[in-house]
Amino acid sequence: MPVSFNHTIIPARDREESARFYRELFEVPEAPSWGVFTNIQLSDGVLLQFAEPPVDIQMHHYAFLVDDELFDRAYRRLVERGIEHWADPFQKQPGEINTDHGGRGVYFFDPAGHGLEMITRPYL
Numbered sequence: 001m002p003v004s005f006n007h008t009i010i011p012a013r014d015r016e017e018s019a020r021f022y023r024e025l026f027e028v029p030e031a032p033s034w035g036v037f038t039n040i041q042l043s044d045g046v047l048l049q050f051a052e053p054p055v056d057i058q059m060h061h062y063a064f065l066v067d068d069e070l071f072d073r074a075y076r077r078l079v080e081r082g083i084e085h086w087a088d089p090f091q092k093q094p095g096e097i098n099t100d101h102g103g104r105g106v107y108f109f110d111p112a113g114h115g116l117e118m119i120t121r122p123y124l
Contacts, residue, residue, distance in 0.1 A: 007047035015050035
């Protein structure tokens with residue numbers, strides 16, 4: 001079998017809040033959850049498991065490839081909710097999107113402080 005990505009655990013201050021943020025932003029359904037995990041499943045089958053670790057959370061970066069239509073809807077939600085966002089990872093272009101790599105992209109933070117990137121074209 002070839003290698004494919006299956007799941008990851010995303011540390012959260014409030015696992016329900018973080019899972020809801022991702023579900024609503026990316027329009028994905030709830031997934032069965034168990035134990036210390038609140039789960040969502042992306043359309044390609046990847047499971048995101050949100051958990052509340054008993055230690056300080058260090059920031060991670062997660063990039064999501066979406067189609068143009070979902071980008072438009074998700075970006076509109078970011079703006080409507082007043083979520084700070086930038087066209088660049090260095091936060092020098094606030095309130096903007098970029099058109100790098102032949103698509104569009106935007107950077108923002110989730111409720112736990114993780115850096116998220118939403119792009120419409122892959123880098124490679």
